[in-house]
Amino acid sequence: MQDMRGMIRFAIGIAAIALICASAAPAYADDDGGYVSVGIDWVGAYAGTGAPASVYGNLASSQQCVEGLRRIVDDPVTSWGWQFNWGNASAWELDWKRSGLGGNAYRLCDDVDLVAFAGHGYPNALQFSTKKNDWQATPAEMDLGARDAEWALMYTCNFLKGSPANFGSAANGVHLICGYATDMTLTPNGGQLFSDYARPYGSRQAYGVRVAWYKYGQATQSWIGRNVARTFGARTAVNDYLWGYGPVAADPPAYSSGTAGQYAYWDTNLNF
């Protein structure tokens, strides 16, 4: 009998601890994941890989750029997790490709809330240095948001070049895709700056995802050439904050010609 009482007391204790832990952790309305996390893919070493983009040389800043998003995970105020960090030969087109086409996005790039890429970019195509299964990932192969992704940050040139007819097909529930409609300059502090703007800083409130992208662009991009930072996504999500820092819109419908009216893009002209 005493053993039984002891077991009951033990069980009550465990339940109480679990309750305290649960109430201490911020709860997010992340109805498609439950656990909020960041995942990054980056390519810096292109030279000598045989990839089509290898002729353009290496990008020394790719890794540091997106690893700077770690600051979101390190923020003790929220409970973001760090889900994956695949770089160079381990970053693949398959990471972004939807499962219907044989890709792994459902368990990689679309299985996190915030996903980012840094590397070379052709118009509407992320460039990889390993052929798995292809050298490049295009919007037509993606269905970001079908599983989890709310926001995508593309630290690369031209991913959002043209009109949504060129890149809209990447959106299948993702709220906002931040990138460039033109060339851009890759800097090692790109992810850090975005993180610093998207989180509270001292007593300053966090900025929304779109505004954080604008401010990061202003801080790093040259006035020369043609630099247009672009955020594409659902109009309802224009002022989304990262989980834990402010309101987040409901998942939008997939982009199509029928839903195009529910989408928009916001451009920042960064050059003279």
Next chain:
Amino acid sequence: MKAVRRSTVWLSGALVLLLTSACASGTARTSSLDRAEAKEGTAVLTVAPMDVTGSAGRFESLTSKAATSSLPKRLMVYRVKPANVTKSAFEKRARGLGLKGATEEIGGKFLIADEGATYEVDKTTGSFDYTTDAFEKQTRPLQHLLSDNEYRKKAETFLAGSGLVEDSAEFRDVNRGNVVGTYENGRWVERPFMVEVRFGHKALGGIDFDKGVGPKIVVQFGEDGRILGALSVWREVEPFSVYALKSTDEALTAAKKGDAQLFNVEDRDTGVVDTVSLSYINDPLDYDQRYVLPAYILKGSTGNGSRFVGVARAIPEALLRVDASLRGPTVSAPLSTGK
């Protein structure tokens, strides 16, 4: 003994003459940097690596038909002056913006976050960010736009009134390129949702200082000319020393090798440079920039007729020490394994 005294007097006179002519030549050096007798800087300059574009572009052939004979062969290199922003100076400007809250010192910045607006200043460079709550809410096309002159006047009045203006700043343009694209009646329509008035840095010794990340002061406007915020990426500079420049041919070779920032260049492109100029370059925010150096700005046409721009360093590599740590502290994250 007299002979010794005479020779001493003669030597002193010669020394005075020598010093006078040296001073005269120093004066001439600052007014005409191209004089062959100008003494050149030889101190090695510590600089951050040149950032590269993420574009997939390179030249297979690059030639020039640009006239370059009028370009200087030597130029002043400038040293970045510490901004020395004091708490009292920061608070004076904050009060000018109508902020009443307490000042925080955090991460090398002064910051006041009030209800309705935030103002923060980077203590190292003096770069600032003033953002009102209205900034985030301004996402729809502007219904009522002002003329360029009206925006400019409002921006200048705002900067002067709040103490955010810099003596070395000058008006650059009214930027209506912040547009929202919406799908209406079967097509994408772009309209401004925010207008910016932009100020740049005055030229340094007749050479532009505007092809890097600014320097810039940007005032943002919403509906009916309402000010949404303002920001700057700014560094104050002072003359350091005159340096001999690379030749334009060397800059062209560097651009062809990809040892330059290239914008709007496609794969295995051909390029013909038609304009070569020089500009001083400002680094991104958070970079520990010590010197402001000139770079060659190569503009021309590619094989398909579109315009490209290349930025190549003008100071010889032998006089540069490239230090990646100047790009600021970085955050590392564990790599995934076992894919």
